[in-house]
Amino acid sequence: MTRFRASMELAIVQVQDHSEVRIEETEGCIREMHEATQQNAHDFELLQARLNGLERSVDMRFAETGGKVDQLCEVMEEHASDIEDLKVKMQEAFNSLQKLDLSNMKEEMDAALRRMERRLFDEMQELSAELREKQEQTRQELDKVVSRFRTQLNDLVESALENMRHSLGQKVLMLDTNDEMVAAGTTKHCISCFKDRSQSPGRGTIGTDGHVYHHAQEAKEGEDAEPQERPTSAKRYGIGTAVAAREYSTRLGRPCQPRPVSSRGRHPERYDVMLENYSRMLARGTDKSIGKLVGILQ
Structure with a gap:
């Protein structure tokens, strides 16, 4: 019996402890629910305030819209006669369009288009002839300019070569004299x-x-x-x-x-070899210069 009583007391103590734990958990849940309820109430108050503000804004906008509608109605009443006249004119224009013969209009438009095409073709032919004539004149003038430039350039090259020959001849004579003077002095x-x-x-x-x-x-x-x-x-x-x-x-x-x-x-090169090389160089430069000039003028 003593052992049974001890086991019963132990079971009762365990049940009490478990009950206390459950009670504490229940109280914690209640506190959390209470806090959540308070937060929800605060949020609801904020939402209610926003709804009240939105309602006031809607009322103001509706009042403004109603005022504009009233103004529009007044304007329409003032221009009712003009609106009726416009409707009548639109109806008359629509009736006139229905009475028109669209086939005749299409033929007239086609004829006008053909006349315009012929006129444009004639003008293009005249313009092409004028352009060909101007192009031929420009080509002839360009040939004259190139020929004149080639002649002037050849004259310039010949003059430069003659001056170069004369200068080189004098330099060769001076070199011979200097060589003799140096040799005589040494x-x-x-x-x-x-x-x-x-x-x-x-x-x-x-x-x-x-x-x-x-x-x-x-x-x-x-x-x-x-x-x-x-x-x-x-x-x-x-x-x-x-x-x-x-x-x-x-x-x-x-x-x-x-x-x-x-x-x-x-x-050392002879002056006649130098002149020949210089002549070739000038000839190549002349051809290149004429080619560039023709390209630029074209």
């Missing part, structure tokens, strides 16, 4: 073979650049002579200039093999 020997090139022996073969490479008398004397060794430096002959310091062939009876090289490393 050495009396040929810059190729380092032989005597004084005024007593006559000049022999002269290179394309105007320099003396050997003397005619030495060439005759050296026909049967043995070839000598080539000097390694011009200092053996006591020549101190930069031009005379180069090494050249000293074989007798034949022109020296190397040719003086300019400071830029190129072989």
Whole structure:
């Protein structure tokens, strides 16, 4: 019995604890429902206020619309006669359209369209003829201008070439004179073979650049002579200039093999070769200039 009583008391205690937990949960739910009810009441009040404001706005808009409708009715009453006249005129116009013969109108429109097409065709033909005539005149004028320009350009090129020939000839003479003056001031020997090139022996073969490479008398004397060794430096002959310091062939009876090289490393050209190259360059430039002019005028 004691054990049964203890188990019953334990069960009662558990039931009480469970009941208390349930009661607390129920109270919490009640509090939440109460809070939600209060929030809903607040939201309802806000919604009611908005509805009241909207109702007042609708009433105001309705009153304004009613006033405008009243004004429109007054205007319509004032212009009722004009509206009736407009209706009558519209009806008369509609009746007139019904009375018109649309087939005759279509024929008249087609005839007017054909007359307009013929007139436009005639005007286009006249305009095309005028344009062809103007184009032919323009082409003839262009040919005259191109021919005149070509003649003037050829004259200009010939004048430039003549001036260039004259200038280059003078420069070649000046170069020959300067070479003789430099050679006279530094050495009396040929810059190729380092032989005597004084005024007593006559000049022999002269290179394309105007320099003396050997003397005619030495060439005759050296026909049967043995070839000598080539000097390694011009200092053996006591020549101190930069031009005379180069090494050249000293074989007798034949022109020296190397040719003086300019400071830029190129072989000097003859002035007639330079003129020929310059003439070709001007000819190409003339053709290109005429072609560009024709393209621009076209």
